[in-house]
Amino acid sequence: MSIRFHSLVVLAGAGVLFVGCENNPSQPAGPSSVRSAQSAVLAEPAQLAAKGASQHVVTMFDACDPETFDAALGAGTCTRSGGVRFATFLDQLGKHHSIGAWHFAPPEVTMQVGQMLVATNRGGETHTFTEVDEFGGGIVPILNQLTGLTEVAPECNRLAPKDFLAPGASSSEEEEDAGVEKYQCCIHPWMRAEVRIAAK
Numbered sequence: 001m002s003i004r005f006h007s008l009v010v011l012a013g014a015g016v017l018f019v020g021c022e023n024n025p026s027q028p029a030g031p032s033s034v035r036s037a038q039s040a041v042l043a044e045p046a047q048l049a050a051k052g053a054s055q056h057v058v059t060m061f062d063a064c065d066p067e068t069f070d071a072a073l074g075a076g077t078c079t080r081s082g083g084v085r086f087a088t089f090l091d092q093l094g095k096h097h098s099i100g101a102w103h104f105a106p107p108e109v110t111m112q113v114g115q116m117l118v119a120t121n122r123g124g125e126t127h128t129f130t131e132v133d134e135f136g137g138g139i140v141p142i143l144n145q146l147t148g149l150t151e152v153a154p155e156c157n158r159l160a161p162k163d164f165l166a167p168g169a170s171s172s173e174e175e176e177d178a179g180v181e182k183y184q185c186c187i188h189p190w191m192r193a194e195v196r197i198a199a200k
């Protein structure tokens, strides 16, 4: 099987690459009305401690191999050392519809109204931590195809540049409403977390 990439669009400032495949051109993400959490500026632990808020952290992991990911997607795509080669990544995705090294940990969080939810990228690639009504595909058509997530989560089409979390970056928000929230990566849509928020 050969997969040809013909369009690479660099999102300025976010260091993220969108990959379009020839049957399914990628759609640019619109900047408007992002309802998800991720916009907030990184909250330093000291600031949180000062506010007296307790925080729950979801860590975003991947295992990209810089040499092969950068060769396929552009320099700077992957900033960790070693890992899963790009061809293996695509092959595994096609076979299993997900690849476990790319994940949110923990996948389930239980917390209370008034507490902080923090997402931190400890991988080598850019990820998003996007609240969605229902889990679905993301913004990279080839990854949607390989995972079988052909129905794109609409929230992923409304991302702003600040929603893209580069390696080392975090986002945080204070949870204000009780309920269950779903979060996914809009690049790697099998990366998911469910957050249960109890009333105070």
Ligand SMILES: [Cu+2]
Residues within 6 Å of the ligand: 126, 127, 128, 185, 186, 187, 188, 191
């Ligand atoms: Cu991701």
